Amino acid sequence: MTDTTAARNEGAKQRSFFQALQLDTRLLGMIGAFVLICLVFHFYTEGRFLTPRNIFNLTIQTVSVAIMATGMVFVIVTRHIDLSVGSLLATCAAVMAVMQTQVLPQTFGFELGHPMIWVIALLAGIATGIVIGAFHGWMVGYLEIPAFIVTLGGLLVWRNVAWFTTNGQTIGPLDETFIKIGGIGGTLGVTGSWIACALAVAAALGLMAASRRRKSQHGFPVKPMWAELTVGGIVTAAIVGFVAILNAYEIPERVLERRFEARGEVLPEGFTTGYGIPYSVLLLIAVAVVMTVVAQRTRLGRYIFATGGNPDAAELSGINTRLLTVKVFAIMGALCGLSAAVAAARLGFSTNDIGTLDELRVIAAAVIGGTALSGGIGTIYGAILGALIMQSLQSGMAMIGIDAPLQNIVVGVVLVLAVLVDIIYRKRIGE
Amino acid sequence: MAPPLVDLRNISISFGGVQAVKDVSLTLNPGEVVGLLGHNGAGKSTLIKILSGAYKADSGEIYINGEKAHIASPRDARRYSIETIYQTLALADNLDAASNLFLGREIVTPLGMVDDDQMEAETRKIMQRLNPNFAKFNAPVKALSGGQRQSVAIARAVYFNARILIMDEPTAALGVHETQMVADLIKELKKQGLGIFLISHDTREMLDLCDRVSVMKNGELIGTERVEDVTEDDILSMIIMGKKPEAVA
Numbered sequence: 001m002t003d004t005t006a007a008r009n010e011g012a013k014q015r016s017f018f019q020a021l022q023l024d025t026r027l028l029g030m031i032g033a034f035v036l037i038c039l040v041f042h043f044y045t046e047g048r049f050l051t052p053r054n055i056f057n058l059t060i061q062t063v064s065v066a067i068m069a070t071g072m073v074f075v076i077v078t079r080h081i082d083l084s085v086g087s088l089l090a091t092c093a094a095v096m097a098v099m100q101t102q103v104l105p106q107t108f109g110f111e112l113g114h115p116m117i118w119v120i121a122l123l124a125g126i127a128t129g130i131v132i133g134a135f136h137g138w139m140v141g142y143l144e145i146p147a148f149i150v151t152l153g154g155l156l157v158w159r160n161v162a163w164f165t166t167n168g169q170t171i172g173p174l175d176e177t178f179i180k181i182g183g184i185g186g187t188l189g190v191t192g193s194w195i196a197c198a199l200a201v202a203a204a205l206g207l208m209a210a211s212r213r214r215k216s217q218h219g220f221p222v223k224p225m226w227a228e229l230t231v232g233g234i235v236t237a238a239i240v241g242f243v244a245i246l247n248a249y250e251i252p253e254r255v256l257e258r259r260f261e262a263r264g265e266v267l268p269e270g271f272t273t274g275y276g277i278p279y280s281v282l283l284l285i286a287v288a289v290v291m292t293v294v295a296q297r298t299r300l301g302r303y304i305f306a307t308g309g310n311p312d313a314a315e316l317s318g319i320n321t322r323l324l325t326v327k328v329f330a331i332m333g334a335l336c337g338l339s340a341a342v343a344a345a346r347l348g349f350s351t352n353d354i355g356t357l358d359e360l361r362v363i364a365a366a367v368i369g370g371t372a373l374s375g376g377i378g379t380i381y382g383a384i385l386g387a388l389i390m391q392s393l394q395s396g397m398a399m400i401g402i403d404a405p406l407q408n409i410v411v412g413v414v415l416v417l418a419v420l421v422d423i424i425y426r427k428r429i430g431e
Numbered sequence: 432m433a434p435p436l437v438d439l440r441n442i443s444i445s446f447g448g449v450q451a452v453k454d455v456s457l458t459l460n461p462g463e464v465v466g467l468l469g470h471n472g473a474g475k476s477t478l479i480k481i482l483s484g485a486y487k488a489d490s491g492e493i494y495i496n497g498e499k500a501h502i503a504s505p506r507d508a509r510r511y512s513i514e515t516i517y518q519t520l521a522l523a524d525n526l527d528a529a530s531n532l533f534l535g536r537e538i539v540t541p542l543g544m545v546d547d548d549q550m551e552a553e554t555r556k557i558m559q560r561l562n563p564n565f566a567k568f569n570a571p572v573k574a575l576s577g578g579q580r581q582s583v584a585i586a587r588a589v590y591f592n593a594r595i596l597i598m599d600e601p602t603a604a605l606g607v608h609e610t611q612m613v614a615d616l617i618k619e620l621k622k623q624g625l626g627i628f629l630i631s632h633d634t635r636e637m638l639d640l641c642d643r644v645s646v647m648k649n650g651e652l653i654g655t656e657r658v659e660d661v662t663e664d665d666i667l668s669m670i671i672m673g674k675k676p677e678a679v680a
């Protein structure tokens with residue numbers, strides 16, 4: 001009797017401890033699942049999974065899908081779907097590749113390696129994505145064709161428009177600066193990474209402090225100070241740890257030799273340095289921050305979620321839901337353009353099959369990340385974590401030596417299970 | 432005499448084959464409560480949705496303060512200071528009370544970001560007045576009881592200083608105590624000079640709150656009576672038989 005009461009009190013105390021921290025339990029669950037996956041693979045690969053080298057590779061492999069997944073959150077939140085993102089990525093990549101290898105050098109006379117080439121090519125690719133995305137959105141919003149159909153058509157159309165753009169050829173090698181957007185060669189270096197790390201920690205803690213100040217100014221309840229400090233400490237540790245790992249991945253000696261040679265110097269004896277944060281990861285972080293701000297702090301984001309929650313209510317509140325649909329698909333298109341740059345830059349070429357099946361990875365990432373297909377619910381960080389989980393599963397299985405067909409079966413099963421767990425979780429908390 | 436606040440003239444609308452509203456004319460004056468009665472499907476909600484900009488009438492005109500009004504969208508209606516509590520409440524279930532209250536009219540910071548804290552503070556203020564027991568400010572409205580959801584919808588209509596208020600079955604989900612609070616609120620707003628269209632099935636409540644009542648049946652207006660001139664039975668027979676009391680008597 002007393003035992004059970006004590007146990008219950010203990011349970012209550014623990015619950016209030018976590019409540020005081022006000023952490024998102026679903027985020028914790030996802031991080032837990034991710035850590036578990038990593039540990040299991042680490043064990044089965046005899047310690048090869050959680051190495052700086054593998055973590056570095058995992059991050060740069062995740063970026064392209066993760067960037068698109070943040071846009072897919074908005075699409076799914078508004079109760080639509082976009083099956084065309086992989087093909088749209090291919091068209092954007094083709095445009096960027098043709099732009100930098102043919103149009104700019106031949107038609108506009110930019111010399112190879114001209115510093116403007118990568119900028120113009122990138123902008124052309126993103127513009128292509130925006131225009132095509134907006135066109136999809138217009139058909140969905142104004143012509144009222146279901147998004148499933150519009151983008152299923154788009155899946156076929158844009159894959160083959162890409163083919164015509166490149167005449168079915170692999171285009172490359174791409175511009176040297178452009179390649180840094182996604183390639184292993186484009187990293188901040190150790191010092192730069194630590195500076196970025198310090199800025200990120202300062203920004204995170206600054207935002208937490210500002211939020212607390214605002215809340216207490218309005219007289220709203222705030223977390224106890226110790227809880228605030230605990231969360232701040234965890235966030236700081238996570239950022240510093242991540243940067244330390246990326247910095248610990250050392251650039252191979254022959255690569256360093258070549259770099260020094262290019263500058264006309266000789267590699268000093270015993271000199272080593274790490275890669276640091278890849279530019280593509282910085283790009284993903286920037287996209288994540290911007291998309292989160294849009295989702296949580298702008299009218300556009302508010303209307304996206306309101307429309308997903310109750311389209312009629314949104315309409316009756318004076319929201320132009322048709323135009324909103326155009327905007328959501330245009331954002332998706334812009335992000336496909338960015339992802340195309342990362343993916344093509346990582347390969348160094350634009351290939352015919354670039355982005356194939358990405359639509360499924362992107363949708364799976366968003367859904368595993370907690371975006372509800374019934375609309376109105378989803379987070380940007382969830383989608384990114386979802387992309388990371390998907391990529392870890394795939395690379396981990398490849399490292400163990402599991403055959404590709406079995407890998408796909410596992411990924412498919414995990415997708416369905418993740419959604420099932422999510423449904424049960426939501427029922428439990430009565431959302 | 433001053434023109435009426437709202438003058439609906441010969442409003443008709445049909446959906447496919449269903450003529451939901453047939454040639455209905457109604458007026459509303461400042462400081463007046465006009466009740467709309469009728470069976471389910473009589474066309475009451477459809478009629479007021481034309482005034483609130485949710486539907487566009489097939490024919491007929493709307494005059495506000497004697498001037499012809501063009502109401503093609505909910506946004507237009509808001510420009511005429513028309514606020515509506517819809518029968519369905521029209522809340523985004525996934526958002527909290529403040530986000531719903533300010534939906535489409537968010538308070539923004541100088542940088543153009545939505546100011547959630549400011550909106551929550553305003554929501555707490557108005558809820559203090561309308562429903563002091565309301566405490567779930569940070570939960571999605573899905574997690575609220577029927578009465579609490581109703582008070583969010585009412586707060587949204589009252590907050591923005593409406594001149595014309597449309598209330599479509601505002602007490603449907605409420606208990607006795609909360610219903611009384613809504614009745615008190617209607618009386619207070621009436622005193623402030625608002626014109627109110629009220630839809631309810633509670634005939635006695637309507638006779639208590641309204642200055643005039645209009646009865647609809649099958650999309651047609653059966654008649655409009657001053658409450659002093661009719662009894663509850665007169666109203667009921669209008670609703671059921673679709674005839675004016677003189678004809679019944």
Ligand SMILES: Nc1ncnc2c1ncn2[C@@H]1O[C@H](COP(=O)(O)OP(=O)(O)O)[C@@H](O)[C@H]1O
Nearest residue numbers: 446449451469470471472473474475476477478
């Ligand atoms: N959007 C719509 N589409 C088709 N029919 C509708 C629509 N809205 C209302 N109706 C029809 O119009 C008639 C009047 O409905 P309504 O105005 O909701 O009645 P009340 O509010 O008096 O119960 C009903 O027959 C209803 O089915």
Ligand SMILES: [Mg+2]
Nearest residue numbers: 475476477518
């Ligand atoms: Mg109705």
